[in-house]
Amino acid sequence: MMDKIHVIDLEFLNTEEAIASFLVETSIGPILIETGPESTFEHLIKGIQQIGYQAKDIQHVLLTHIHFDHAGAAWKFAELGASIYVHPVGLPHLASPEKLWNSAKQIYGEEMDRLWGKMSPIPESQLIAVEHEQNLIFGETQIKALHTPGHASHHIAWKLGNEIFTGDVAGVKIENGPVVPPCPPPDIDIQAWKTSLAIIKAANPQSLYLTHFGVVNDISEHLDALSYILDDWANWIKPFYQENKAQKEVIPLFMDYTQKQLAREGCGKELIQIYEYANPSWMSVAGLYRYWKLKDQGRL
Ligand SMILES: [Zn+2]
Incomplete structure (x- = not known):
C-alpha cells in the first residue's frame, strides 16, 4: 500500500x-x-x-x-x-x-x-x-x-x-x-x-x-x-562577532543583506515578509553569534 x-x-x-x-x-x-x-x-x-x-x-x-x-x-x-x-x-x-x-x-x-x-x-x-x-x-x-x-x-x-x-x-x-x-x-x-x-x-x-x-x-x-548559504551567512556574521558589535546594531544590517539576497532571487515584498515571519533575522543573528562564541571557546 x-x-x-x-x-x-x-x-x-x-x-x-x-x-x-x-x-x-x-x-x-x-x-x-x-x-x-x-x-x-x-x-x-x-x-x-x-x-x-x-x-x-x-x-x-x-x-x-x-x-x-x-x-x-x-x-x-x-x-x-x-x-x-x-x-x-x-x-x-x-x-x-x-x-x-x-x-x-x-x-x-x-x-x-x-x-x-x-x-x-x-x-x-x-x-x-x-x-x-x-x-x-x-x-x-x-x-x-x-x-x-x-x-x-x-x-x-x-x-x-x-x-x-x-x-x-x-x-x-x-x-x-x-x-x-x-x-x-x-x-x-x-x-x-x-x-x-x-x-x-x-x-x-x-x-x-x-x-x-x-x-x-x-x-x-x-x-x-x-x-552554500549556510557558510555565506555564518561568514557574514563572523567579523561583527569578532569586533564585539552589539547584536541589535547588526540585526538591521543582516536583514538588509538577506532581504537583498531574496530580492535578487526574484522575491517580491510580500514574500520577503513571509520569509521574515518564518525565519526572523534577529533569531539568526543571535544563533550565529552564539555559534561563533562556542567555536571560540572550543565547545564545538
Ligand atoms: Zn522551524
Missing part, C-alpha cells in the same frame, strides 16, 4: 505557507509528523477534519525537533492518548517544558501567547525516544529516524519510502523563493549541519517535505544551495 501524505497549512499568523504539519494515512490509521505551535491548533484540527479524521484518531505523533513551531501542540494530542516520538535529547523538555517555556518567554515576552500559545507537560509514559536509524513500524508503514543535528542538537529527519520530512535541517523555502537556513540559538553548528545534509543526500530521497514549507524535488540543487 502507498502511504498517502497530506500537507496541512497551519496558517500561522494568518500567513499561508509559513508552517506545515503532515498527515500520513497508514494501514493502522492517520499519523502526524509535526504539530505546529499550540496557537494554530484549531487550524490543524480543521485540516485533519478536512482530510476526514478527528483529532482523537491521531495516536502517533512524530516530531522533527522540540521548537515551538514544530512541537508546541504535541501535548494536545498526548492528552487525547497519542504517543509522541522524539529525539532522546529533546524528550526531557517535553516531559517538563518549563525551562523551554521560560527561555522562550525571555525572548518573546508578551508576544508568547499570540505566537506560540501554551505548552503543558507530556507524561513520560507517552514519550518515545527514537535512536539514529531506528525504524518505526505503523502497520505496513515503516518510518526511519535520521538524527540530523546542526539546526538543533535534538533534530530528526523522518524517512518514509523515498520521502524525507526534513523539519528545519533542509532549510526554509517559501513558494518559488530560495532556500535559507533558520539559525536560532542555542544549538547552531555549521559543521554538524553540513554532515546532516550529507546524511540526507546519501539517503537518496525523491522528495523533501519542508515544514517551512512544502515539497522539494530538485534535491541536489536544493541541498547544495543550502550548504
